[in-house]
Amino acid sequence: MTDFIGNLALGFGVALAPINLLFCLIGALLGTLIGVLPGIGPVATIAMLLPITFNLQPVAALIMLAGIYYGAQYGGSTTAILINLPGESSSVVTCLDGYQMARQGRAGAALAIAAIGSFFAGCVGTVAIAVLAPPLTLLAQQFGAAEYFSLMVFGLVGAVVLAGGSVLKAVAMIFLGLLLGLVGTDVNSGAMRYTFGFPDLADGIGFVNVAMGVFGVAEILSNLEKGESRDVMSGKITGLWPTMKDLKEAFPAILRGTGLGSLLGVLPGGGALLASFAAYALEKKVAKDPSRFGKGAIEGVAGPESANNAGAQTSFIPLLTLGIPNNAVMALMIGAMMIHGITPGPQVMTKQPDLFWGMIASMWLGNLMLVIINLPLIGIWVSLLKVPYRMMFPAILLFCAIGVYSLNNTTFDVYLTAFFGVVGYLFIKLGFEPAPLLLGFILGPLMEEYLRRALLLSRGDPIVLISRPLSLTLLLMAAGLLLLVIAPTVQRKRAEAFKEP
Template identity: 70%
Template sequence: MMEIFGNLAMGFGVALTFTNIMYCFIGVMLGTLIGVLPGIGPIATISMLLPATFVLPPVSALIMLAGIYYGAQYGGSTTAILVNLPGEVSSVVTCLDGYQMARQGNAGKALGISALSSFFAGTVATFLIAGFAPPLAELALKFGPADYFSLMVLGLIAAVVLAHGSLIKAIAMILLGLLLGLIGTDVNSGVARYNLGMPELIDGVGIGVVAMGVFGFAEIIRNLEQGEKREVFTKSIHGLLPNWSDIKQASLPTLRGTTLGAMLGILPGGGPVLGAFSAYTLEKKLAKDPSRFGKGAIEGVAAPESANNAAAQTSFIPLLTLGIPSNPVMALMIGAMIIHGIQPGPQIMTAKPELFWGMIASMWVGNFLLVVLNLPLIGLWVKLLSVQYRFLYPAILVFCCIGVYSINNATMDVYLTALFGLIGYVFIKLDCEPAPLLLGFVLGPMMEENLRRALLLSRGDPAVFFTRPISATLLVIAGLLLVIVFAPSISKKREEAFQEPPPV
C-alpha cells in the first residue's frame, strides 16, 4: 500500500507540472466540445490529433488524448439532456430521463447531477486503476507468446459478445478487421501482401485512416441525412447545484452505476455503452415505481452517467497492464504509444514509471477540471448547440482531412479515408457496429506475431496453446463464452440489454 502511495506521489509530481496540466486542460476541453457536438466523437478526434502528438513529450501526448476520451463522456450528457440527441453513444440512455427533466424545467438539476455523478465515478475508477494495475502488470510479465495469443482470442470473442445487434454481423466485422490488418509487408518474409500492387499500401492501412473513415466521415453522412429537427431547452438552465434531497436520491444509483461500469469497462467491447445500458436497466428493476423512468427520474440520469464514466476510465487497465485495447479508443492509444517508441504492455510500469503513474494521476486532475469547467461553461455549450449542423460539418471534414494527410503526408490516405467513410455509412445502414472491426484491425497483426512466435518456440507444435496453463485457461473461458452466448435464453437477454431506448 505504501508503495502505491509513493508511486502516486511520483505520478502527481509528473501530472501537476504546468505543461501537463495545460495539455490535460486542452484534452478535457476538446473532449467536452466533441461530446457536445454531434457528428464527431473521440475516435475521429484522437485520429485527427495523432500527428500533432509527434512534437509533444510522450506523457503530455497520452494525458491529452486520454482527457479527450473521458471528457467526451461528460460532454455527451449535455447534448442528451438539452437536445434529446446523444453527443456520445454511451449517452443514449441519458436522453430518456435527462431530456424529460429539461422539459419540466429541471435542466440545471439534470446537468448538475450528471456532472457530480460523473466526477464521483471517475475518481473511484482512477483509484481502481491505481490499485489493480500493478498486480495485473506483474501477472502479465509471466505471459509468453502463446498466452498473449489466447488472451487476444478471448478479447475478440468478448468483443463479439458485447457488440450491439446480431452476433453474426459482429463476427463478420471482427473477421473483416483481421483481414484489413493483414495488408502490408509480411514481417517474416518481407514480401508485400494484399496491397493490390500499390506501393502506398506496402506499410499497410493506417489505424487513423480506418478510424476516421468508419467513425468520423460515416457519422457526418448520417447526421446530414437526419436533418435539423431539434429543440434546445435553454431557458430553464438554473440551479446547477442539486439540493440535498436530489443528492440523496441519486447517491445509491451513482454507487451502483460506478461499480457496474468499472467492471464492464475492463472487458473488450463497448464498455461505456454497455455500462450505461446495464446501469439504467438495473435501476429500473430495483425501483419501487419503475413507471417513473422515462418521465424525468433523477436516477435515470445518475446511474448511466456514472457507469459510462467509470467504464471509460477502467478501460485503461488492460491497455496499461497487458497492452491489449478494450475498445477502439484504446486501440488508438496503442497507436500513439507506438508513435512515441513505447511498446504497450506490462513493461511500461517498470521501464517508464513516470508515464504510467503520471497518466493515472492526470485522470484525477482531468476529472476535477471537468467539473470546474463544465458547469460554468454550460452557456457556451448551449450556444454551440444552436449552430445548425450544415454550417459545422464542412469545418469538421476539413480538419479530418488535414489530420489524416499529416500522419504520413500522403494524399492516398485521404482517398482511403473517404472510401472507409462510405463503407462505414453502409455499415450504419446494415446495422453493423464498426467497433469490432477496429479491434480486429489492431489485434490482428499482434495475434499473427504471437501465433508465429509461439509456433517457432514450440517447433510447430500447436499443442503449446493447450499445454501452457494460462493459455489453456483463457481458451477454455473463450469457448465457454461462445457456448453460453449462443444459448437461446442468454441470446435473448443480450438483445434486451442493448435495446435502443424509444424516442421521447
C-alpha cells in the same frame, strides 16, 4: 500500501507539472467541445484531435489524449440532456431521463448530477487502476507468445458477446478487421500482401484512416441522409445546483453505477457503452417505482453517467497492463501510443513509471477539471449546439482531412479516408457494426505474430496453445463465453439489454 502511495505520489508529481496540467486542461476542454457536437463520438473525436498531440512529449501527449477522451464522454451527456440527441452512443440512455428533466426546467440539476456522478466515478476508477495495475502487470510478465494469442482470442470473443447487434455479423466484422490489419509488408518474410502495387500501403493501412472513415465520414453521410432535426433548449438554464432531495436520491445510484461501470469497463468489449446501458437497467430494477423512469427520474441520469465514466476509466486497465485494447477507443489509444514510440504492455509500468503513473494521476485531475470548468461553461456549449449542421459538418470534414494528412504528410491517406468513408456507409446500409472491425484491425497483425512465435517455439506443434495452463484457461474462457452467447436465453437477455429501455 506504501507502494501505492509512492506510485501515486510519483504520478501526481508528473501530472502536476505546469506543462502537463496545461495539456490536461486543453485536452479536457477540446474533448468536451467536440464531444458536445452531436454525432461525433469519442472515437472520432480522438482521431480528429490526434494530430494536435504529434509535436508534444509522449507524457504530455497521452495526458492530453486521455483528457480528450473523458472530455468527449462528458460532452456527450450534455448534448443528451439539453437536446435529446446523444452526443455518442454511450449517452443514449442519458437522453431518456435527462432530457425529461430539462423539459421540466431541471436541466441544471441534471447536468450537475451528471458531473458529480462522473467525478465520483472517475475517482473510484483512478484508484481501481492504481490498485489493480501492479498485480496484473506481474501476471502479464509471465505471458508467453501462446498466452498472448489466447488472451487476444478471449478479448475478441468478449468484444462480440458484450457488443450490441447481431453476433454473427459482429464476428464477421472481426475477421474482416483481421484481414485488413494484414495489409502491407509481412514482417517475417518481407512479402507484400494486399498492397495492390501502392508503395503507400507497404506499411499497412493507418488505423486513423480506417477510424476516421468508418466513424467520422460515414457518420456525417448518415446524418445528412436522415436530415437532422434539433430542438435546442432555448430557455435559460437556471438553478445549477441540485437540491438536497436530488442528492439523496441520486447518491445510491451513483454508487451502484460506479461499481457496475468499473467492473464492466475491465471486461473485453466493455467500456462506457455497455456500462451505461447496464446501469440504467439496474436502476430501473431496484427502483421502488419504476414508472418514474423516462419521465425525469434523477437516478436515470446519475446511474448511467457514473457508470459510463467509471467504465471509460477502468477500460484503460487491460490496455496499460496487458497492452491489449478492449474496445475501439482503446484501440485508438494504442495507435496513439505507438505513434509516440511507446509499445503498450506490462513493460510500460516498469520501464517508464513516470509515464504510467503520470497518466493515471492525470485522469483524476482531468475529472476534477471537468467538474470545475464545465459547469460554468455550459452556456458556451449550448450556444455551440445552435450552430446549424450545414456549417458543422464541413468543419468536421476539414479538420479530419487535415488531421489525416498531417499524420504522414501524404495525400494518399486522405484518399484512403475517403474510401473508408464509403466503406463505412456501406456497413451502415448492410447493418454491420464498425467497432469490432477496428478491434480486429488492431489485433490482426499482433495475433499473427504471436501465433507464429508460439508455433516456432513449439516446433510447429499447435498443442502449445492448450498445453500451457494459462493459455488453456484463456481459451476455455473464450469458448465458454461463445457458448453462452449462443444459448437462446442469454441471447434474448442480451437483446433486451441493448434495446432502448
